[in-house]
Amino acid sequence: MRLRSQEPQISAGSGNDNPLITRAHRTYSPDASILLVGIRGTGKSTLGLVASTSLRFRLVDSGRIFHREYGQSRAAYAATHGSHAYRRQEIDLIHSILQQHPKRAVIVCGSASVEGFGQELVRHFSLTHPVIFILRDASDISQYVGSHEENIISDLVHRSSPAFRNLSNFEFYNLSDSLMNTHGKDRTIQPSLLLKNVERDFLQLCYSIRKQIPGVYSEKAHHSLSSLPLEKRSTTYCLSLPVEDASSFADSTRGIDILADAIELIIDITSLCSTKGFDHIAATQISRQYFVARRSFQLPIIIHPILPARQEFQESSRKVYLEVIAHSLRLTPDYLTVDFHLDEVEIAKIHSAKGHTKIIGHYFESSPPPNNWSSQKTASILQRMKSSHCDLARICQAAMSRTDNRDVQEFIHATNVSGKLGIPIIAYNTGRIGRPSCYLNRIMTPITHPILEDRFSGLLTMQEVQNALYSSYTLEPQFFGILGADVLSSLSPAMHNSAFEAFQLPHKYQTLQCSSLRDLSVLIQDTSFGGASITAPFKQEIISALDYLSPSSRAIGAVNTLIPLRSDGLKGLLARNETGPTVALYGDNTDWIGIFNCVRQHLSPVNAVRANTTALVIGAGGMAHACVYSLIRLGINKIFVCNRTEQRAKDLAERFSGKTYSTDHASLDDLQVRDVSELSVCGPAEVRVLPSIQSAWPTGFDSPTVIVSCVPSAAQNGPKSLIIPDEWLANRTGGVLIELSYDSLETPLMKEVKKFSSRGWIAVHGLQVLPEQGIAQFELFTGRRAPENVMRSQADCRYMELAQ
Structure with missing residues (x-):
């Protein structure tokens, strides 16, 4: 079918000559409502539901309210009363919604928000609230609206983007699950998990926007040292990836571990400076590639726009560069490089708009004079970065001779010993001659991948870096x-x-x-x-x-x-x-990490953790202790324990009931076993005991959506097989069962739960939990990000052995 004739005609708006201009404000009250805008079919309502559930905000969907107020859908009302009457009612509705819901709401608005007075309403709202522009591939929008005229939709996306960007301060590209499978997981996806990737992507953005606010959401649990930022760890490596190659690289490496600690998306703006500048088509492409990298690799992202050094671009390059910087901040990257060839005013504007993105002061010298590492110019650049409140300083220069590699090490040592800089420093030489300085650089060292080596001939792969460190006896085998x-x-x-x-x-x-x-x-x-x-x-x-x-x-x-x-x-x-x-x-x-990650991965978005979510733990041994802790860390505050020996269940419940735990272990200055105070941000949980497996489910509590069995298979197959009542599996949206018995593929409990698969229940074998524990252990042992797919393949091999 064609797009409806009543679809609002969206203009670019006139409130700002440059809709990509850097906004001077990007932090908000903890309770500030979030507004989602975009054309029809981009998935705003679904994303609103996902965000409101996780943040525990009210969902305010203007489409539903319109239908309730006027008894018709927007399209039907416009067809009956005319487009002018429809737009007048829609604007009145937007005005009312924004006035009535300034706090603790996720608001979904239609396209009328960018028309006439609606623009002023949304623009004013964006001064004190996050406004997120939602984009989506035209093919996905076409499928949603039932249109075969994808070119018309593509044109509508193109024409509407300037207006939406002008009114919003963030944006999100809603990638299709059918198009983008989770990196390294090509197995058949359960229908109830189809929105899992979208949920993770969008919640990462929401929690990044609200980073100053403690929250329990985390896509994956990690060991206690993982919350240390990249710059505070002993050694970290960033994969250099041209932004235009993100999709093709993700496709080529699906199922392959890239081994890096972060992705540095490089935006070379030379082509933009030599042609038409930075337009909305280019902005949309950057957004899409950014979210492809986010989904595919699930790593911190550094955005690195390159300011051209060529003389013919001097006049136009800064304008384009600043527009790219402004657009990059809309995506809330973890880090953003800022070139210190800019003047102080330009750098100060970027800093004021950075929100929670960390700024890496960057300076590259392409033709350095002799002894440049010890020059006053280099020292003054570092001081500029410090006085400009950069979070990190990065100084690079093209290597002219091998003595430059010695000089950069002396420079780093002298800077760190002096203690005057006060911010982490990244320093290395570039080019083939400069490679030794790269593997000796400690933090956020650039690396390449065999697929990309022709793009970065002077960089080393992760394996080459490790070989160099051990071959040179910088590190030794363990x-x-x-x-x-x-x-x-x-x-x-x-x-x-x-x-x-x-x-x-x-x-x-x-x-x-x-x-x-x-x-x-x-x-x-x-x-x-x-x-x-x-x-x-x-x-x-x-x-x-x-x-x-x-x-x-x-x-x-x-x-x-x-x-x-x-x-x-x-x-x-x-x-x-x-x-x-x-x-x-x-x-x-790391036992609790394996349980946490498996629950998170297999719990469908419809069963996202809410205030009334309940969980059941069967068993009361050591693994059950780790299980209860993981559930509290997930944000589940109503937990039931059932064990053959009731007293042990009571002891377990007493240990955790009413306790609160920190989810932030970034500060480890005091690591003593005793007298460590923690910031309480998850819990307290209500942990209760079920007397027996035959007990009725307690009244006043929802049926569980998470069940974890910590009972060995030998005990499950004893005189009385472990079969839980159907009543305990009565949740109408299903849930996830984690079976921690490793020596049998089909325990009685798993067989029972699989009978309810049509109701949304998913049974997960313990061999999917073990790799999650081992991955965290590997990172604790080595300080390196684990090759997850390699380690999981060993569990898959064991699974096949058991199956045979």
Whole structure:
């Protein structure tokens, strides 16, 4: 069908000569309502529901309100009363909605918001509230509205974009799930999970906008050191990716681990300066490629616009560069580079509009004079970056000789020793001669990928960087293992050794079977011991041997990851990939991470965690403790525990009921086992006991949407098989069951839950939980982002073995 003739005619508006101009305000009250704008078919209503559920805001959909007020849809009303009458009613409705819902609401507006007086209403609202412009591929909009005239829709998107950008301060590109599968996960997607990627993408934007506000939303849980920003870790690497290559690179690497810690999207504006400048078509393409990279790699994003150095572009390049910077800030990247060839006024304007994006002061010298690293000019540029309140400083120059690599190391050392700069520094030489300075740079080092090597001939791949560090004895090999009483059949060695091989790290991971923790002292005395996975029966016993304990381990009362420190405190944790005598021991717990991530991945958007969400934990052992903690971290505050021995269930409930826990472990200055205060941002939870598996579900509580079984399969197949009542599976939108019994593919409980798959129930085997635990452990051991697909493939192999 054709687009309806009543579809509003959208003009570019006249409120601003440059709709891409940098806004001077990009932080908002914690309770500020969020307004979504865009043409019909972009998915605003669905995104509004997703955001309102997670933020626990009211959903205010102007389309539904219009139908309720006037008894007809917008299109029907326009057809009956005429477009002029329709627009008058729509503007009145927008005015009323914005006045009545200034706080704690997600508001969805129609296209009339960019017409006439509607523009002024929305523009005024955007001064104190986030207004997000929603875009979508014309083919997806066409499918939604039932039109085969995709070219007409494409033209409408093009014509409407200036007006919507003029009125909004953020934007989101709603990528199709059918077009963009999650990176590395090509398995068949459950129908109830079709919106999972969209949910994650949009909530990341919403929480980025509201970064100053504590919240429990997180797409994935990580170990306690992962919240340290890139610039505060020991070594981090950023994949250099031209923005125009993001989609093709994502397609080429689907299912392949890229091993980087961040993506640096490079925007070379030379072509824009030499042609028509930065128009809305170019802006839309950047937005789309940015969100493709976000979805595909799920990594922090650095946007790096390149200011052309060619003389013929001097007059136009700054204008285009500043427009690209302004547009980039609408996407809320984690980091944005700002070229310090700009003047102080231009830099100050960018800083005032940055919101929660971190600014990297950037300066590149293409033709440096001799001894440039020790020159007064370089020192003054650093001071400019500091006085301009940059979050990081990055100085680069083309290498003229190999002595430049020595000079840059002396420059970094002298700057850090002086302590005068006060912000992290990134410094390296470029070109083939400068490659040694890149692998010796510590933070946010640029790297390339074999697919992109022809684009960046002077950069090293991650494997080349690691080879250089170990070949030069900058770092030395370590050994790791799994420590427990029955570990010979553990999956951990296969997972970790495969990960080491992917990085080309010279480490080894082995089984460390022992009957007593006395054997631990032998390991600690070895200067190349890098850490151990701790399993039964030592998860609680080992706590007494530790000097430091993570907040999650303290909350759960168990440790499954041991790390030897070569120096005390945070310094030792950051340098945990070094060898030498052990001076302290640090314990962490990743069991809860595996449960958290599996629940998050398989819980459908319709079952997103709300105030009335309930969960059920079966069992009361060590894993059940980790499970309850993970559910609280997910934001579930009504949890039931059922165990064969009721007293153990009561002890578990008492441990966690009414407690609050921090979700922010970025500050680890005080790591003592005792007397650590935490910022309470999740919980308190109400943890109750169900007397038996035959009990009726408590009245006044919704049926659970999350069930986790922590009962071994041997116990499930005992005299009385573990079968839960149908009443407990009565939630009309289904839910997710996590079965933590690893030695059987089909426990009685899984068989029972699969009968309810048509109602939206998803059963997840424990072998999908193990890799999540191991991935976090690998990152704790090495300080490197784990090759997730490689490690998961080992669990898949074990799954196939069990199936046979």
